[in-house]
Amino acid sequence: MAYSAPTQRQMANSGYRRMTMSDDIPNAEGSAPKQRPRVVGRPFPKGVSGNPAGRPTGRNKILAALDQIGDDAAEEVLRKAIEAAKAGDLRATELLMSRAWPARKGRALQFTLPKVEKLEDLPVANAAVIAAVSEGLISPEEGQAMTALLREHAGILETTQLAADVAAMREELAALRDRQS
Structure with missing residues (x-):
């Protein structure tokens, strides 16, 4: 890529200051010449675009x-x-x-997983997945995927159990209110 000199706008925006002969000569008091402060932060005032024409069309x-x-x-x-x-x-x-006919992302796993109908069944299912990985029936990545599925299933079982518990409490509360009235 060929070198191209920066434009005046690029130099102004980057804080670049052109040196002049008067910069080398001390001022009348004998001290170094005053330098303009370097612009820090936004190069343009807030609300004013640096590209007023906008993005090129086409x-x-x-x-x-x-x-x-x-x-x-x-x-x-x-x-x-x-x-x-x-x-x-x-x-x-x-x-x-x-x-x-795109290639399948995964494969059907050939190992026995116990039925998981209650939260208490999850440890046995997880143990079956670990055993399948250790025996080489499935890869560790497939084991992770199966464990993630079991974790999701656990969340569903917990939600179902909580909904049943809330419904039972509502019934008990309604029965208590009926007895009090």
């Missing part, structure tokens, strides 16, 4: 034109890719298959 128009070109040619490109795949081009076949 970039979105270029992208729209490229999108239009792509849309116009998409059908023909797809037809050519299908022809190449039929002719035995493995790369074209791979491209089409990856779009039509």
